[in-house]
Amino acid sequence: MSILRQSSGFLLQVALTFLGLLAVTFFIGRVVPIDPVLAVVGDQAPRDVYEQARRELGLDQPLWTQFAIYVQKVLVGDFGQSLVTNRPVVDDIARVFPATLELATFATIIGVALGVPMGIAGAVWQDRWPDQIVRVIGLVGYSVPIFWLGIVSLLVFYGMLGWVQGPGRLGVFFEDIVRPVTGVLLVDAALAGEWEVFRNAFGHVVLPSAVLGYFSVAYIARMTRSFMLEQLNQEYIVAARAKGMSEARVIWVHALRNVAVPLVTVIGLSYARLLEGAVLTETVFAWPGIGRYLTTALLAADMNAVLGATIVIGAVFIGVNLLSDLLYRLLDPRAT
């Protein structure tokens, strides 16, 4: 019962937050000193054409009605036309979003695979050299600008060493070989059995996701360390040790199981943050995802595209954030 009540409260929270996001974008889009009617009909339009366009856009309605119409449109995925690509914004976003998803997922995998063991090492050898290393990595993760790390790693690993592929998502020679099914290139290539394409795509994704993942490593390691320290001081750990259980089993089975629950939330939060950080990373690596779509649209003053991308990123961010919160409550019966 309580789970039902919790999830309904959770849905209400998601709905309210999303509505708030829409209110912010609506406000941004309306207060802007550009006349949206002129953007449609042009400067030279006669009076009646102007009035008609104004009515069609719903701008003669009161602000509340306009907002209701706006919410309705967004809910069915109508963000209007992009001025640059001349296609519906929602189609553009559907095309670029898988690239961002691919990048953020890879980065999270790196973050979890490195961050969790590092955090555990830091807790187990507290204040000794492994802990110091984890601390330094964490501090650097909080103080190095992500775009600078991207530029420098591109210069070193692509420009000087040639270990990875350059900017973009795929080499020119490999374009259009595989038919997009999921939009995630690695999956598509694997499905089609095109291993050359797979290798090339992998070479492209490694560096940006490593750069993006570094920040999630820093965050996840720091949180894992503090959760683990908390668990290692609990009595059940002392009891397990007193029973003569091996240290490895105490840490990896008993303590980790209890650390795993709050860790889910942290991983969810870091995933959401990665979507945000992707805006900078994608710009540096010319990665054709939603972040780059957003910045390109910004510089071209393509307002529908800007607001559409903002809403989509915001919605995913809110969703992931609150979902990890819900998951935590479901997994941990002690949480209220």
Add this chain to the structure above:
Amino acid sequence: MTDASLPSTEVETSRRRRFFRAWPPAVLLALAWIAFIALVSIFADWLKPYDFMALDLRDRLAEPVFMGGTFRHLLGSDELGRDVLSRLIESVRMSLVIAFLSTLIAAAIGVSLGFLAAHFRGWVEQVILGAIDFMAAIPFLIIALAVLAFFGNTLTLFILLMGMHGWERIARITRGLAIAAKEQGYAAAASEIGASPFRVYGAHILPNIASTLIVAMTLNIPEVILLESGLSFLGLGVQPPLTSLGNMVGYGREYIQTAPWILLSPAVVIILTTLAVSVVGDWLRDRLDPTLR
């Protein structure tokens, strides 16, 4: 007693050890760096060897001294022959002023809302808590991008926008501390003898919770520096002819192969500054408020 019987060198070392336990070397270095850049930004106009906008087209992309250049441009010059050192000094000042002012704005918003929530409770508190949750649940960088794209960019708007970052954490901390403080004797006593709510919160509760707030503000500063430099890097932050650290990295990026020094020095300053402020913030937190982790 024991000290007197020890040889003087041992007294020296134990004193030194005690000093370094209270002031770890990393913290001392960080404080020294912060003091250094603070002085540089205060005296920027006297320290700059050239005007930061002055062009010298005959001396474009000059190499810095440590890469075999001349002493004309200590840190080299950029694609328009502008002196990198002068631009760096100007940028440091800009980035610090933005970080400092916007953190003050965030603190002002956060403390006011936190006090309002603690004072009125009820629906006022619910609304404020809702706003806090909302702020924590949206991607601020993306919203900031959209705002800057639509409203154009002036320095004032930019600082105000950066001031919206992080207020929710300060508000949450303030609310919690103020509710706890209200239950303590001193605040109740002050209102008993007829002090107005403004006086109780401003003159009695605020000084008592200030140390925690200072820690929270310190930890906000590196985030604002990174946010500002990220936005400026994208070309949406500080606009030319003004310059900031992120701005320099953004424009220097195109010359990374031929003139890496344009991008190098501002990046080093960003990293050292955020690192130093984080180290000092962590240290302050451990000293002033061990509960805040």
